[in-house]
Structure formats: structure tokens, C-alpha cells
Amino acid sequence: MRDCGRAEVYAAEAAAFDGTDLEVARSFDEVSTAIGAVVGGAWWPGPPVRVVPARRDARSSSARRIADATTVIRLASDQLTIATAAHELAHALAGPAAGHSSGFLAAYVDVIAVITNLDSLDRRHQLHVGQLREALDAVGLTVGRRGWPAPPESTGTAIVL
Numbered sequence: 582m583r584d585c586g587r588a589e590v591y592a593a594e595a596a597a598f599d600g601t602d603l604e605v606a607r608s609f610d611e612v613s614t615a616i617g618a619v620v621g622g623a624w625w626p627g628p629p630v631r632v633v634p635a636r637r638d639a640r641s642s643s644a645r646r647i648a649d650a651t652t653v654i655r656l657a658s659d660q661l662t663i664a665t666a667a668h669e670l671a672h673a674l675a676g677p678a679a680g681h682s683s684g685f686l687a688a689y690v691d692v693i694a695v696i697t698n699l700d701s702l703d704r705r706h707q708l709h710v711g712q713l714r715e716a717l718d719a720v721g722l723t724v725g726r727r728g729w730p731a732p733p734e735s736t737g738t739a740i741v742l
Contacts, residue, residue, distance in 0.1 A: 626729035632656065645677070646676070672688075691729075694710050694732050
């Protein structure tokens with residue numbers, strides 16, 4: 582079965598995130614920790630997730646559902662970035678049949694909103710969400726409706742006393 586929208590999603594990712602810190606190479610532990618923070622947070626409405634390194638010769642990362650409904654995310658060594666973590670988490674949330682559909686895009690936008698606002702001292706608010714939405718629009722992709730609760734609004738400013 583053809584994964585409609587795959588090339589367009591990759592083009593949108595490049596337009597949205599190339600040159601940003603979301604594409605900075607990190608260690609496996611850093612990326613795995615970011616994934617764990619999203620999945621272990623109060624919002625995560627998806628399945629359990631396990632993160633493992635991909636085979637040494639793997640050229641891309643992947644997310645696959647296994648028998649007990651856990652999603653295994655395999656991170657390729659050349660793709661150890663927060664952008665890749667968000668992409669694979671979106672696959673986990675949208676489900677195995679979603680491919681790169683509008684449902685996947687809804688999950689992707691929500692995961693970007695959460696993963697870029699984990700650090701209370703370095704929250705991105707809607708910066709990267711806006712970049713992703715603009716890039717998706719530019720390649721003709723539509724973000725679908727979510728089938729899960731919206732992520733909490735963690736993008737507000739701090740209250741000064």
C-alpha cells in the first residue's frame with residue numbers, strides 16, 4: 582500500500598525545521614529522554630512506547646506497534662534529533678494504519694507542541710507548531726482532527742509576582 586503524503590511530509594519537515602535546534606544531532610540518551618518525557622507526562626494519550634537504537638546499518642528511524650500494543654521506536658544513528666523523535670512519536674499516537682495521513686499530521690502538530698515546551702526555562706510556545714503548520718500548508722497537506730485530548734496549554738507566560 583502506498584503511503585500517500587510521505588514525500589510531502591518530509592519536504593515540510595525540512596522547510597519547517599532545517600536550521601533550527603530541532604535538527605541538531607544529539608546523543609541517543611538525549612533523544613530517548615525527550616521521548617520519555619512526552620510519554621511519561623500527564624498528556625500522553627497514546628500507547629506505551631519503548632525506544633531502542635536501530636541497527637547500525639539502518640538509514641532511517643521507525644515506529645512499529647508490537648503484539649502487546651506497545652510502540653517500539655527505533656532511532657537511526659544519523660537521525661538522533663528532536664524532530665525525528667517528534668515524527669516517530671506522532672506515528673505512535675496516530676496508530677500503525679495512519680501512515681502520513683491527516684490524522685498523523687494532527688498527532689505530529691500535538692507532539693511538536695509538547696516536546697518543544699518540556700523545558701520550563703526554554704519553552705518555544707507555538708513557534709515550531711506555527712513553522713510546521715505553515716510548511717504543511719505550503720506543500721498542500723491538511724492537518725486532520727485529533728482523536729485524543731488536546732495537549733495542555735503549556736505555552737502561557739509565567740506569572741510575575
